[in-house]
Amino acid sequence: MNLTFLARQISNVVATTAAHITDDRVFFGMQLARRLPGPASRLVGRALGRLPGDSSQAASAWLLGQETTAKDLVAGSQTPSRLLGEIALNLGLLDEAETIAEAVPHATALSSRIRWTKGDIDGAIAALPAGARRTRLIEERRSLQPSWWPETNSHITARSAQETEKSTQPSALHLLTNSLPHTRSGYAYRSHAILTTLKDAGHEVAAATRPSYPVTIGRVSSGPVETVDGVDYLRQIPLRPLSTPTARLDDQASWLAVQAQNRGAQILHTTTHYVNGLATGAAARAAGLPWVYEVRGVLEETWAAAGGSAAEREARRVSQRFQLMRAKEIEVASAADAVITLGETMREHLIAGGVPESSITLIPNSVSEAVVDADVARTPAEVRAGLGLPEAGIWVGTAASIVGYEGLDDLVDAIILARSQGIDLRLLVAGDGVALPTLRERARQLGEHAVFTGRVSQAEAIEHQLALDAIVVPRKDEPVCRLVTPIKPIEAMGLARPVVVSDLPALRELVPETAGVCVNPGNPRELADTLSELAFDEGARKRFGQNGREHVLATRRWKDIGRRYGQVYSRLTGVAAQ
Structure with missing residues (x-):
């Protein structure tokens, strides 16, 4: 460890922390509590839960991942506060956050953040009094103006052709x-x-x-x-x-x-x-x-x-x-x-x-040699046994960043529908993200048949994907999902697992018909039927997996791409x- 550089980093942390506390201690404290390591964040959440008041109770539920409870507390509160407004904003309750901001004195920072969240940059600036925060937003807006580019120090000179x-x-x-x-x-x-x-x-x-x-x-x-x-x-x-x-x-x-x-x-x-x-x-x-x-x-x-x-x-x-x-x-x-x-x-x-x-x-996105070298000859049940998961059932899921547009709520609903018809589908999701607390709550009725690992390493993500009988990428029909090609379907095919993806342009171009199935986005019933068919057709699962791996090895290896x-x-x- 470079001690001089460590001291520099400590100085950076102290200066940044002091600026945040001076700027807005309520907002800073809330964000700090959420970004603490999981056990510490939950400890703070439990401690807040023992305090009276809607703000403390809502903050407790928010930190403990009980977002439905937190939303109910915010919506039903008769005692608005800055903290409650910030929680409302983080939960996406913009109307409630605005109502609270109007009722709480000196909530200009909260009002500004609400407008910024809505995309009203000028309104976010106008909501603030003169000061450091307002200056920052003005400069943020300036950096977005046409033709604005940074200026560099004049002593920098171009290198010669030689x-x-x-x-x-x-x-x-x-x-x-x-x-x-x-x-x-x-x-x-x-x-x-x-x-x-x-x-x-x-x-x-x-x-x-x-x-x-x-x-x-x-x-x-x-x-x-x-x-x-x-x-x-x-x-x-x-x-x-x-x-x-x-x-x-x-x-x-x-x-x-x-x-x-x-x-x-x-x-x-x-x-x-x-x-x-x-x-x-x-x-x-x-x-x-x-x-x-x-x-x-x-x-x-x-x-x-x-x-x-x-x-x-x-x-x-x-x-x-x-x-x-x-x-x-x-x-x-x-x-x-x-x-x-x-x-x-x-x-x-x-x-x-x-x-x-x-x-x-x-x-295009391609696969690492870790995917190429993975032991794909093992059956999903064998991999699950090594992970301490049940071998029984047909397990579907993904390894991904868990955000709303990934459509994993539709996957949860599809599995619930399939299980109601006697299909032994089970869910495994490896990864973390802002939508994980809500997703956990949605999957609660699946009980032990839904497993969420939280954040995992690359090697662990590969192993958890190998544990799946089918890998699902059920993205929503949003512009970002129609445009951006994710790496997960490529990895899934490289791991010789069948792929089920939403029928969107950026996904269709990734998955050949011989390697997977496209379903209409936002349609849990259709997704449930497709997964149920795969559950009963082991031959199709193996065929899709083999074709997908051959496609990836021939066209999507980093050492070639x-x-x-x-x-x-x-x-x-x-x-x-x-």
């Missing part, structure tokens, strides 16, 4: 939102797979992460550079984080340009969303380097899909925030020297927005791929 021709393969510095070993998400694993594939192909690569990461997620970095599987991850930890997003982007862009020079990078490469693109584009301009923008999602559609009701989701899609985010994403992608995206539907979305078709390269990155780099730098 310096950039030393490598036999183009060298690259990536900018990431998060990374291994501190974040174990699909984003982090894809990023690491790209970096290791490039490294194995002879490219010099490294990755920088966003300012103050991993301190921002409550983790400590062992030093300014952490190495995972031979890949360096660079950490930018300021002693005291700058107070506005525009100032942070200026500083980040300057720092990134210096790192690119120090590392001898010939190309910069970043991923969605636009904040990463702004910093990388400015750094590339300062260092005289080409840059790549990798579009892995559609930020504004993901935000809109998080709305609690259909009306709220539609209101978000016509909001100021949605329109500004969409325009900024297209502006950033259009400014990049090359754009990479995951699927045809995403490519078409970018072209329709005005991104030059000639700049876009499709590099990853070479396309090198081809993009060579085209931009003029350095021939080896």
Whole structure:
């Protein structure tokens, strides 16, 4: 452990905490309690449950994952408070939160957050008095304005042509939102797979992460550079984080340009969303380097899909925030020297927005060698026995981030319907997310026939998917689900398991008819019938699984797909791929 760097991180935490407490101690305290490790958060929840008052009781239920109870307490309360309003907002009860904000004195911060949640940026700013919070939002709005880009320090100079021709393969510095070993998400694993594939192909690569990461997620970095599987991850930890997003982007862009020079990078490469693109584009301009923008999602559609009701989701899609985010994403992608995206539907979305078709390269999600090397010869029942789960029954489910648009509530309802007709379907869901508490409550009537593991490692996620007789991706019919291609169906096929997916464009392009089944989204009855048919047809399950694995091994292995990155780099730098 680098003690000097540890002290720097402690200073960062102290400064950030002091700023949050000064800014809004109620909001900070509530968010801190929710982000504590599970046992500690539940301990706080139980302690609050012993205190009188609607606010304490609602906070207790919220922390304990009893969201239905928390919503009932909020809706029925006659004693509004700031804490109750913040809980209402976090539960998606916008009308109740607004009513509370109007009834509680000095609730300007809550009123502003409600408007921000609705996508009314100007309203969120107008709700606040002059001060640090208002200034932050003003600068957030400025960063979304057309043509705004960070400014870098004037002392940064571009590298000469002689310096950039030393490598036999183009060298690259990536900018990431998060990374291994501190974040174990699909984003982090894809990023690491790209970096290791490039490294194995002879490219010099490294990755920088966003300012103050991993301190921002409550983790400590062992030093300014952490190495995972031979890949360096660079950490930018300021002693005291700058107070506005525009100032942070200026500083980040300057720092990134210096790192690119120090590392001898010939190309910069970043991923969605636009904040990463702004910093990388400015750094590339300062260092005289080409840059790549990798579009892995559609930020504004993901935000809109998080709305609690259909009306709220539609209101978000016509909001100021949605329109500004969409325009900024297209502006950033259009400014990049090359754009990479995951699927045809995403490519078409970018072209329709005005991104030059000639700049876009499709590099789809693929599977790691951990999936390729998995022991798929074991039956699901054998894998379940090793995990301590019952061998009996037909188990369906997934390993995923648990958010509303994943449609796992429809899967729960489908299993309930099938079981009511005597089909021994059972549920296994590996993963965590904001929708997990509600999903657990929905599945309560399944009793022991529903298992939720919570957060798991990549190796554990693979093992739990192997325990399933069929893997289900029942995404909702939301724009984000029609556009963005997830990695889970690819992994499922790679693990020789049949796949059942919602009949949406971004999913249809992933799963051949020989490897799985498409069902109409949002239709638990149809999903129940499909799963029941598979439950009675072991031959079909095996056939789908075998066909899917053959398809993935032939077309979706990182060691093969990853070479396309090198081809993009060579085209931009003029350095021939080896």
